[in-house]
Amino acid sequence: MIRALREAWSRLAAIVRRRRWDQDFDEELSTHLALLTERNQRRGLTEAEARRRAILQVGGLSPIKELHRDARGFPRAEQLLQACTHAWKSWRSARGVGLVASAALAVGIGSATAIYSVVNVVMLKPLPYPDGDRFVALFAADLDDPKRHSPLRSQDAERFRDRNRAFDAFGWFRGAEKNLMVAGHPYHVGGVAVTISLVQSLGVSPAVGQWFQDNSGVVISTSLWHRLGGSSAIIGQTVTLDEVTYTVTGVMPDSFRLPVGGMTSTRIPTDVWIPLDPRERAGTAYFAYGRRRPEVPFAAAEADVRRVAAEIAAEDAGRRRGYAARVIPLRETVSRQIRPTLALLLGAAGLLFLITCASAAGLLLARSVARAPETALRVALGAGTWRLIAHYLAETLLVSLVGAVGGVLLSVTLTPAIMSMAADYVPRADEISVDGSVLLFALAAACLASVLSSVTPLWQASRIRPADVLGDGVRSSAGARSRQASQSLVVVEIALAFALLTMSAVLIFHVRNLARTSPGFEPDHVLSFVVSLPGAIANDPGTRVPLTHRLIEAVEAIPGVEEVGFANPLPMKGCCWSTSIHPDRAPVETNAAARASLMVASAGYFRTMRIPLRRGQFFTEDDGVRTPEAIPVVVSETAAKDYWGDLDPVGAYGRFDSATGTRFQVVGVVGDVKNDGLDNPTVPEIYRPALYSRVETMRFVVRSARPEASLIADVRRQVRSVDPTQPIHDVAAMQTVIQNTMTLEHTVLLLTTLFACAALLMAMLGVYGVVSYSVRLRTVEIGMRMALGATGGGVFAMIVGNGLRTAAYGVVTGGAAAFAAVFYLAQVFELAYVGPAPFISTTAIVAALTFAASFLPAWRATLMSPLVAIRNRP
Amino acid sequence: MPEGKLDLLKGTLELLVLQILSSMGPTHGYGIARRLEQISGDELVMNEGTIYAALVRLQHRRLIKTAWGTSENNRRAKYYSLTRAGEKALAAEAATWERLASVIGRVLATAEGQRR
Numbered sequence: 002m003i004r005a006l007r008e009a010w011s012r013l014a015a016i017v018r019r020r021r022w023d024q025d026f027d028e029e030l031s032t033h034l035a036l037l038t039e040r041n042q043r044r045g046l047t048e049a050e051a052r053r054r055a056i057l058q059v060g061g062l063s064p065i066k067e068l069h070r071d072a073r074g075f076p077r078a079e080q081l082l083q084a085c086t087h088a089w090k091s092w093r094s095a096r097g098v099g100l101v102a103s104a105a106l107a108v109g110i111g112s113a114t115a116i117y118s119v120v121n122v123v124m125l126k127p128l129p130y131p132d133g134d135r136f137v138a139l140f141a142a143d144l145d146d147p148k149r150h151s152p153l154r155s156q157d158a159e160r161f162r163d164r165n166r167a168f169d170a171f172g173w174f175r176g177a178e179k180n181l182m183v184a185g186h187p188y189h190v191g192g193v194a195v196t197i198s199l200v201q202s203l204g205v206s207p208a209v210g211q212w213f214q215d216n217s218g219v220v221i222s223t224s225l226w227h228r229l230g231g232s233s234a235i236i237g238q239t240v241t242l243d244e245v246t247y248t249v250t251g252v253m254p255d256s257f258r259l260p261v262g263g264m265t266s267t268r269i270p271t272d273v274w275i276p277l278d279p280r281e282r283a284g285t286a287y288f289a290y291g292r293r294r295p296e297v298p299f300a301a302a303e304a305d306v307r308r309v310a311a312e313i314a315a316e317d318a319g320r321r322r323g324y325a326a327r328v329i330p331l332r333e334t335v336s337r338q339i340r341p342t343l344a345l346l347l348g349a350a351g352l353l354f355l356i357t358c359a360s361a362a363g364l365l366l367a368r369s370v371a372r373a374p375e376t377a378l379r380v381a382l383g384a385g386t387w388r389l390i391a392h393y394l395a396e397t398l399l400v401s402l403v404g405a406v407g408g409v410l411l412s413v414t415l416t417p418a419i420m421s422m423a424a425d426y427v428p429r430a431d432e433i434s435v436d437g438s439v440l441l442f443a444l445a446a447a448c449l450a451s452v453l454s455s456v457t458p459l460w461q462a463s464r465i466r467p468a469d470v471l472g473d474g475v476r477s478s479a480g481a482r483s484r485q486a487s488q489s490l491v492v493v494e495i496a497l498a499f500a501l502l503t504m505s506a507v508l509i510f511h512v513r514n515l516a517r518t519s520p521g522f523e524p525d526h527v528l529s530f531v532v533s534l535p536g537a538i539a540n541d542p543g544t545r546v547p548l549t550h551r552l553i554e555a556v557e558a559i560p561g562v563e564e565v566g567f568a569n570p571l572p573m574k575g576c577c578w579s580t581s582i583h584p585d586r587a588p589v590e591t592n593a594a595a596r597a598s599l600m601v602a603s604a605g606y607f608r609t610m611r612i613p614l615r616r617g618q619f620f621t622e623d624d625g626v627r628t629p630e631a632i633p634v635v636v637s638e639t640a641a642k643d644y645w646g647d648l649d650p651v652g653a654y655g656r657f658d659s660a661t662g663t664r665f666q667v668v669g670v671v672g673d674v675k676n677d678g679l680d681n682p683t684v685p686e687i688y689r690p691a692l693y694s695r696v697e698t699m700r701f702v703v704r705s706a707r708p709e710a711s712l713i714a715d716v717r718r719q720v721r722s723v724d725p726t727q728p729i730h731d732v733a734a735m736q737t738v739i740q741n742t743m744t745l746e747h748t749v750l751l752l753t754t755l756f757a758c759a760a761l762l763m764a765m766l767g768v769y770g771v772v773s774y775s776v777r778l779r780t781v782e783i784g785m786r787m788a789l790g791a792t793g794g795g796v797f798a799m800i801v802g803n804g805l806r807t808a809a810y811g812v813v814t815g816g817a818a819a820f821a822a823v824f825y826l827a828q829v830f831e832l833a834y835v836g837p838a839p840f841i842s843t844t845a846i847v848a849a850l851t852f853a854a855s856f857l858p859a860w861r862a863t864l865m866s867p868l869v870a871i872r873n874r875p
Numbered sequence: 876m877p878e879g880k881l882d883l884l885k886g887t888l889e890l891l892v893l894q895i896l897s898s899m900g901p902t903h904g905y906g907i908a909r910r911l912e913q914i915s916g917d918e919l920v921m922n923e924g925t926i927y928a929a930l931v932r933l934q935h936r937r938l939i940k941t942a943w944g945t946s947e948n949n950r951r952a953k954y955y956s957l958t959r960a961g962e963k964a965l966a967a968e969a970a971t972w973e974r975l976a977s978v979i980g981r982v983l984a985t986a987e988g989q990r991r
Contacts, residue, residue, distance in 0.1 A: 004936070011935045025953070026927065029904060032950045033923070036905045039948060060922025072928035073935070 015073040026069055034059065080388065084395035092399060098368050099400055102361040106404025106454075108759050109357030110446045111411030113350040118416055118439045120343050122432045124336045129258050131204040132292065136331035137299070138265055139289040139306060144323040152286030153326075157313060161289065161326070162198075164309045167302035168291035172199020174260070174277060175287050176267035178533060179242040180728055183229060187721070189533060189730035190225065191269035192242070193259060194277040199290060203259070207251030210236040216276045219247035225272040226252045240273075243535040244726075247275060260288060262428030263335035290331060303328050335428045341829040342426075342745065346752055348822070349501055353756045354446065355453070356497045360763040361404075362454040363490045363770060365397060369458035370483045377465050386463065393459045397451040405447035409435065412443075423748040425741075457486050484775065488807060491767035495811025498760035499847055500818035505753040506839035507823050511832055512746050520572060520739060521674030522610035527735035528709045529571060530716060532699045532727060539697040546692060548724070549699065553605065555719040561707040566606030567691065571700040572676045573742045582636075582644050582687060583662065584655040589646040597640055597685040598676055599657075601694040607635070607671055609704045615641075617651035617669030620690040631666040632693050640685030641670045665689075678742045680831070702735065709734040746830065761847075764811070765854040772804045773858035784867045793863035800862055804855030808847055819843075888921070888929045890972060893957065893965040896939060901956040903946060904930065930955060938964050 015022055034055050041051035059065055070076075092099040127133045139161060140150035153161070158173040165171065174195035181188045200212045200220075207220055219240060226235060239246050259274065260266050265288040293302045310326035317324075329337070336343075369376070380389075413435055424430040461483045532552065538544050549567070556565045570578075579596040604620040606612075615638055631654055641650045650670060656662040673683045691699075705712055713732055720729050733741075740747075776783070783796055819840070827835055895910050896902060902910070907930075908923040933939045938961035946952035957965070 007937065008935045011937075015931075015935075028951060029927070029953050030924075032903070032946055032948075032952045033905045033908070035950060036946065036948060037923075058923050060924040065922065065924030065927065068925060068928045069931060072931040 012074055016075070016079070019074075022073060023066075023070075026066065030059070030062070030065070081391055081395065084388075084391040085399070087392060088395040088399050091396060095368060098364055099403075102364045102400045102454075103403040103407060105357045105360045105364070105763060106401050106447070106450050107407030107411055108763075109354035110401070110405050110408030110443055110450060111415065112408075112756060112759075113347075113354045113446055114408050114439060114443045115412035115415040115419065116343070116346045116350045117442045118412060118433055118435060119419070119427060120347060121436070121438050121442075122429050123339060123343060123427060124332075125438070126429075126432065128261055128332055128335070129205070129256055132295075134330070134332065135293040135295065137291050137293065137302060137328040138331050138334045139291055140264075140327050140329065142310075142325040142327040144325045150327050153289050155281060155287055157326075158287050158289050160313055161291075161306065161309055164312065165291070165305055167293055167297045167305040169294045170199065170202035170292040171289070172196035172202070173287040173289040174199065177273075177275060178267075178269065179273060179275075180533060180535065180726065181240060181242055181273070182726060187726050187728035188228075189531075189728045190242075190272040191267060192273040192275060193267060193271050194275050194281075195259065196277050196279075200259070200274065202292070205253075205257055208254040209233055210249070210251030213250045213274075213276050216278065217246075217248055218250040218276060220251040220253055220274045221249060222253055222257075222270075222272045223255045242273060242275065244537065256432075258429070261331060261335050263339070264329070264337055265290075265334055266428065291328070299328075299330065339427060341825075342749060345826060345829050346749065348825070349504060349753050349756050352497045352501050352818075352822075353760050354450070356494050356501075356760045356763050358450050358453040359490045359494045359497075360767055361397070361400065361450065362457045363487050363494075363767055365400075365454060365458045366461060366483050366487050366490070367770070367774075369393075369461050373462075373465060376462050380465055381468075389462055390459060393455045393462065394451060397455040397458075398448070401447040401451040401454070404450065405443045408446070409440065409443050412439075419748060419752065422751070423744055426745050426748075457490060461486060484771075484778065487767075487774070488771050491764065491771050491807055492810045492814060494760070494764040494767045495808055495847065495851075496815030496818060498757065498764040499812050499815035499843060500822050501753065501757040501760045502846065503819040503839055503843045504822045504826055505750065505757045506843045507826055507832070507835055508746065508750040508753060508830075510836075510839055511830060512743060512750055515679045515743055515746070518675065518679045520679065521672055522572065522612045522735075524735035524739055526704055526706060526709075527609065528703045528705070528712050528716070529731070529733055529735050529738060530701050530703075530713075530729045531731040532567075532701065532720060532729055534697055534699065536697065539695055545696065549603070549691060549696070551723045552699070552701075552720060553603065555723050556701065556703060556716060559703075559705075559712070559715045559719055561712075562703055562705045564605055564609035564704040565701065566603045566609040567696075567699040567701045568600055568602040568606045568688075569696060569698050569700050570600060570676070571702070571738065572610075572674050573678055573738050580657050580687065581659070582640065582655055582657070582685070583660050584644050584650075584653060588648050589644060591644060595643075595685075597643075597687050600676065600686065600688050601691050601696055602635070602688045603691045606688075606702065609702045610674075611704075612674060613672040615670040615672060616649065617667070619669055619671075620688075620692070631664045633668040633690055634665045635669045635671055635688040636667055637671055637673045637686035639673050639683055640687055641667075643685045679739070700731075701729075761850060765850050768804050768807060768851055768854040769858070771807065772800060772855040773861075775803060776800060776858045776862045780865070783862055783865065787865070788867040797859045797863050800859035801852060801855045804851050804859075805848065808851035812844055812847055887972075888925065889933055890965070890968050892926065892929050892933065893938065893961060894969070896955055896957050897962065897965055901942070901944070901954040903944070903952040903954050905946070905952070907955070933961070936960075936964075 034052070037055035037058060038048070038051045041054050042048060046054065056062060060068075128136060130136060139153065139158075141153050141157065142150045152175075153173065155173070162171045172195065174193050177192040177194040179190055179192045181190050197213065197215075206212070208223070209226075210220075212218075212220060219242070221229070221235075221240075229235060229240075235249050235252065238249050240249060241247075253274070259271065291302070293299065297305075306326050306328050310324060314321045314324040376389075384392075416433060420427065420430050420433060427433075464482060534545065534548070538548065553565050553567070556562060578599040580599040581595060582591075582597050602620070607614065607619050617635075619635065620633060636644075636650060644650070644655070645653060650667045653667050654664060655667070656664050671688075674686065675681070675683065676686060677684060703712065703716065716732075717729055720727055786796060787793075823835055823839070826832070891911060892907060895907050895914075899906070899910060904923075904926055907926055911919070911926070930939065934941065938958060939955050940958050941953050941955055943951055944954045
């Protein structure tokens with residue numbers, strides 16, 4: 002090793018001190034020659050002959066000098082360097098083509114790099130804990146339904162903690178959003194209640210202070226710390242969260258994540274971490290994290306968890322049959338949901354990248370044809386294949402490196418734009434940046450692009466024979482050969498662009514269908530906001546019911562407000578509760594396990610949302626605070642049909658959950674609402690009155706003709722007039738709420754459409770290039786045709802037909818790619834049916850654009866005078 | 876190749892040069908060429924200039940060192956001589972070469988035997 006280094010060093014020194022070595026060798030060689038000449042003379046040769054012989058014996062002066070030079074330096078590297086300087090010089094004389102090729106590659110490299118920078122953070126970057134790869138998340142699972150997994154119950158989490166043998170750290174947490182008073186203003190903050198043992202063993206310490214040791218401590222985020230004033234005196238201060246007082250023990254650094262996002266994420270970013278009360282036994286669900294012992298492989302941890310789950314199932318055989326648990330590497334839980342989407346986007350960016358390579362190759366091919374005489378000369382002078390390859394690679398590498406710089410800049414501007422749209426869907430979105438790995442990716446992409454785009458020009462150049470330098474037709478013969486090649490490149494471009502365009506067309510149709518789907522209510526002029534009640538109030542109807550009445554009255558009092566109501570959950574937000582319905586004397590055979598979604602609603606909710614009443618009546622406010630023998634409920638049309646068939650359900654009785662569950666009486670039937678999001682099928686729905694239900698989260702809806710923005714301040718003031726400690730949060734127009742359910746679709750749609758447009762542009766420039774080049778090559782032929790009586794229309798049709806044929810090849814070739822892409826897309830977005838419409842419209846777009854691209858060259862051809870055309874040799 | 880001259884195997888020229896320098900002491904390129912011609916008895920085909928490439932390679936490997944001196948005809952000439960590393964390398968490579976030659980010789984001998 003050291004010897005090799007020393008040798009390399011002395012070779013390098015020889016290159017640097019090249020002149021000195023040359024001089025020394027000249028002197029040595031001349032001594033040698035003189036001695037040889039003298040010897041030859043002594044053998045009786047004339048002086049001139051003796052010297053000639055001497056030179057022959059040595060092996061010729063310049064070959065020997067060349068040999069000497071190669072032996073002392075790095076011949077390959079020097080050739081490469083030479084190729085690079087040559088490439089630099091040759092691009093300086095053709096700046097235009099070089100810049101266009103660089104710009105094309107910048108688009109390709111830039112889009113791929115932008116997507117990669119997201120992939121890098123979501124899927125590749127280590128988790129922000131020491132030994133992050135040993136962390137797993139633990140979920141409850143169901144033996145009968147292998148796809149399902151859910152958070153744990155606290156009793157089970159305790160049993161996993163006590164009985165596992167695989168983990169050296171284990172703990173669990175749940176989301177705990179809190180109301181917090183800061184300087185007299187109430188705020189709603191995201192929070193997590195977490196077991197003390199978990200935070201103590203994460204290996205991440207607060208930036209200021211330390212983790213809490215007992216139930217009275219709280220650790221806050223850096224951003225909350227700044228909102229609280231940002232002084233280091235914060236440690237030891239008390240804060241009040243939902244009327245419970247905690248002492249601040251630490252401030253977490255900005256980079257800290259708990260939860261890490263993805264499958265175990267909470268709804269909003271975490272600002273407070275509080276200790277989880279170990280006595281807490283509510284039905285809430287907990288996410289559990291464990292860290293494998295270093296010597297325990299993942300499979301062993303999995304087996305260990307399965308063993309404990311089997312024990313739990315056996316201990317409670319009656320009710321927990323089929324209970325199982327699943328461990329998933331924590332890093333995978335971050336990326337699992339978004340991975341198919343990212344793969345899709347990376348694939349789309351890859352397609353665009355290939356198109357830009359093809360389009361750069363087309364440009365370089367044209368340039369290589371133009372330089373065919375020069376190349377022929379080089380070949381004739383003895384440039385070998387290696388030298389040609391080095392030369393072409395150096396040229397394209399230079400272009401693609403410039404492209405990579407442009408690409409990185411493009412990605413730096415593109416990524417924040419994407420992220421501002423889809424930040425809610427991308428875990429760890431705020432960590433996305435251009436780091437070493439991203440730069441390396443761009444560099445690798447540039448190298449790949451340089452190889453890909455130099456293949457065709459090289460193929461063209463390698464066909465040039467040394468003898469070509471003699472004929473004057475080298476340019477035209479090279480041109481004729483390369484026409485086929487550049488046409489193939491354009492076919493490839495169209496094929497890939499077709500695939501991309503089809504993807505974006507499928508998404509456009511999908512999003513349009515969604516937008517046309519009626520949500521079942523009228524979202525215009527409705528503002529929604531949330532009031533979260535502390536648990537103590539929510540559990541006590543005596544406090545809660547008067548408070549909700551006062552809140553509704555206060556909001557109703559705002560001028561311009563027409564209707565006010567609240568519900569939980571709100572439509573489109575996804576459903577959290579489900580129940581089963583058991584009508585008395587079951588009029589219709591139903592599957593006992595069938596689920597209906599359950600919502601809590603206030604009396605005014607239906608009127609505010611304009612959910613149509615089909616039969617019976619809505620809830621009434623003055624039902625009074627009492628526990629009736631049957632709770633009045635409202636059901637949706639689908640529920641009425643599913644459970645009562647053709648009978649009128651109004652007045653009918655039934656029970657929730659089981660044949661012995663809470664009794665209810667149906668008072669009304671309302672229209673179906675897409676409570677689970679626009680792209681999910683309609684499910685049966687049953688509404689419970691807020692009066693008789695525990696309500697913690699009140700999702701208010703306010704109908705008013707006033708602009709939503711102007712309403713917010715009034716709402717906030719009115720709510721505070723009822724309870725000064727009560728913040729409102731998640732304020733959004735109902736229209737926005739609906740839009741937000743389609744954010745991911747919109748983002749992917751935007752990106753694929755962007756990619757497809759760039760791809761189409763390049764493909765069409767390619768078509769234009771090929772068609773106008775073929776017109777130039779066929780000038781004589783076209784002139785002849787016109788001289789022999791071909792009409793302008795005929796010539797026009799011939800040339801445009803030529804372009805369209807190229808496009809047809811492309812569409813046919815791209816068809817397979819398009820089908821594959823659409824198949825995958827349909828899986829990612831769970832599209833049940835993709836009609837032929839996207840394919841047809843995409844084909845039409847490609848055809849129309851091809852027509853447009855070949856129009857100009859064809860038009861010019863028809864204007865040619867036959868005589869000029871014939872006289873004007875190509 | 877029973878008749879005609881022998882081509883040098885790759886890498887063998889360096890070994891020959893080392894051996895010549897070892898037996899003759901400091902020598903210039905011309906001297907090495909003459910000595911090579913003399914020993915090989917005209918059986919090797921080579922351009923004398925290639926010796927210089929071999930010398931450069933040996934120099935890079937620090938097996939030989941150089942010093943300027945004066946030649947027989949009173950010209951400046953570079954004299955090459957072995958370094959300690961060069962002596963060791965010569966011994967090692969000569970041994971390798973002899974082993975290789977003997978193995979090849981044995982293999983060829985069996986082949987001859989079978990052919991008969």
